[in-house]
Amino acid sequence: MPEQPIGTNDIALLLATLPPHITAAIQASEHNDDDLLEIVLDLGRQPEARYRNQELLLSEREVTQEEIDGVIGRIGEFGEDNRAGIPRTLHRISGIRNRKGMVIGLTCRVGRAVFGTMTIIRDLVETGNSILLLGKPGTGKTTLLRETARVLADDLRKRVVIVDTSNEIAGDGDIPHPGIGRARRMQVPRPAEQHSVMIEAVENHMPEVIVIDEIGTELEAMAARTIAERGVQLVGTAHGNTLDNLMVNPTLSDLVGGIQAVTLGDDEARRRGTQKTVLERKAPPTFDVLVEIQSWDRVTVYGDVAAAVDAILRGEAPPAEERSRDADGQVQAVAVRREVIDAPALGRRNGGQRERMGSGRGGRNELMMGTAGPRLRERPTAPAETNDNPGPNPISATTQRIFPFGVSRNRLESAIERLRVPAVIVRDMKDATLVMTLKNYYRQSAQRLRQAEEQGVPVYVLRNNTITQMERQLAMVFNLRDLEFENGMSGIRRGDDSSIVEEAMLEVESAITQVMNGEELAVELSPRSSYIRKLQHQMADRYNLRSESRGEETNRRVKIFR
Structure with missing residues (x-):
């Protein structure tokens, strides 16, 4: 019952x-x-x-x-x-x-400490994904957050730290309210210091989960991204009622990946059937799942925030799930496609141009700033052939579900974003249509890789754990031979050895990690050619960091900073 x-x-x-x-x-x-x-x-x-x-x-x-x-x-x-x-x-x-x-x-x-409220999202909490709760005042955001912290600490036996800015989650005084169970509470002396206490919680107390109420500033949003990138599960609330609201909030839009205006080349705009300026998501979302709370017993769940944001930017209804709890406590879930009610507002923060909803290629409605095209490439895909790929089955043209075995999930997601290929990352190998791993794991014949091959799931092997390698592999999987990625590869063949490029991209990834984690205020990279510096600038821009080239041409190098 x-x-x-x-x-x-x-x-x-x-x-x-x-x-x-x-x-x-x-x-x-x-x-x-x-x-x-x-x-x-x-x-x-x-x-x-x-x-x-x-x-x-x-x-x-x-x-x-x-x-x-x-x-x-x-x-x-x-x-x-x-x-x-x-x-x-x-x-x-x-x-x-x-x-x-x-x-x-x-x-x-x-x-109130209301026990049993989080049954409506318990399955989401148990996955280990980071979850963001949105809702109007009085809908029970903080109550749900408190009960989630208790269940994670008591039932799932995880190390939970609550960053309690106004003592609203765990109550006033130095001894926390029993409503949070075994979870630990860190009080915030001043609201303006919440972001620093969030980072302190990760660095000093080894949490598996951090619970945050009311993320409301850019510094707090940046701290949340830093925490998520360290592998800690985040459960928090933010100012905003819906996903649409959050996307047009310039301070907090980074929580769902951020929105940017991108200018396409003539060939790419013609291939998409759009004008040259489009809206796209900047980076992977900080939170994997977003829950809009309508009332105590009714919520809307976006199980894949990245896919939902991309759909809205294309002017399409994002995939969602409506959940409700009846009088007997039974939870009912229905898959829905919500209408995009605030889509036209998205362009206003990108130059103040007027947007319109029009018909894109194939009669699909697309959000336009000028005109916006689809995020995913829609093209027939031929079977991939590479020297490193031992998988026996060809790849189909549908969306690929990639299981990364020993491969950085964040880097792979960035590679997918850069190439805009129809692929998603899954957490369970049984859900995968292909597996991506590193050469050393494949040589060791890991049991799970053998099982994948026995079940007919292709295994693709990377030489190293860099975004450059992942982009190359994805380009070959999806047969992207006419894209600007190939133009980049031709640039490598003309002047820069591929091993040098990989070394340079590893260096910039390490620098980005140091700056985003607060280990360094700025990092100067080794001198590189103009083409490699361009790649390094693009990488910094993907992570919302600033970069500049310094020095004379023979010693010209990139500096990365916030």
């Missing part, structure tokens, strides 16, 4: 901080305490209780400054975010100040 949500709210401790006549009015009310959301006390106005479906005036008397000061004296201190709490509870008291800094209004929000 599925578990039903069970709540604990310590409501008596909150009521004890209020003026006696207000407390008595709430206790005498016929409304259920479980439906109480917040109590509002504003100077010179009648006190008000807000329930889920209605509001209730608690007294004919207006609230006085003495009553507001009395409540403040019975709670914890206000922080820079004008929030305070009651020790070892989840209640939050937020202040409204006048121009002199005096508190003249209070919002006393009821905090």
Whole structure:
């Protein structure tokens, strides 16, 4: 039998901080305490209780400054975010100040630890993927986040660290609320320091999971990307109601990969059937899964954020799943294609041009800035033939599901993004249509590789773990012989030995890692030819880093920095 949500709210401790006549009015009310959301006390106005479906005036008397000061004296201190709490509870008291800094209004929000709420997304949490929660205020984002932290720590026995900016997840005071289970909590002294505490949590406490509430600044978004790239599972919330909102938010769009305007060459624009300026995703998303919370019992899940963002940029309805929980606690899931309601707004942050929805090639609607073409290459694909590929079966023209065995997932995803081939990375070999591995793993005849070959799954072998090698292999798998990738390869044949190029790309990847992890503020690379420097600049741009060439021509080199 599925578990039903069970709540604990310590409501008596909150009521004890209020003026006696207000407390008595709430206790005498016929409304259920479980439906109480917040109590509002504003100077010179009648006190008000807000329930889920209605509001209730608690007294004919207006609230006085003495009553507001009395409540403040019975709670914890206000922080820079004008929030305070009651020790070892989840209640939050937020202040409204006048121009002199005096508190003249209070919002006393009821905090609840509701056990069983995360059953609606439990399967997503158990995969180990990073999950971002979005939703309007009052839809239960923080409650779901708290219960997720408890389940990860208690049921799945993972090392969980909560970065608690306003003590809203684990309550006020130094001892966290039991609602977070065995999870550990790091308090943030000032809201502006949340990003540094996030990095400190990873570096000092060896977490397997980090839980963050309200990612709201560019620094916090960058810190989240750094954490995800270190292999730590992230579960967090962000300011925004839907995926569409997040994509047009210039501060937080990096959480879903970021959006950029790209100018195509004449041949590529003609091949796509589009104009030259298109919108594309900059980088792999920080979060693998995005959950839009409509209510306590209804959510929309985007199981592949990268695919959803790409679909929206093409003007298509992104693949999603609607989930709901009935009165018996049973979770129902239905695959849907949501309409793109905010797609036209995407272009406004890229030069202010007016966009329109038009018909692209084959009658498909495409989001246009000028005109935008499809992210994935639509072309018949011939079977790949390489010297390194021992797999017996040819590759079909449909989307390929690649299982990387010993290969960097982030680099492979970047290679797929650069070539825009119809491929996705899977986490289980049984779901793969091809396997990509390194030469040393294949020589050792790893058991899983042998099993793949026995099941007829092609195994493709890379010489080393570089993006250059991955791009070459993907180009051969998808028979991309007429793309600018081939032009790049011809540039190598004209002047630069391929081993030198690979060495240079390994060097720039290492530099990018050092800068993004905060190990170095800037890194200068070895002197290279103009063609290789161009590749290094492109690599830095993919990761939203800055780069410049320095020195005279014989000693000219690239510098990477934020």
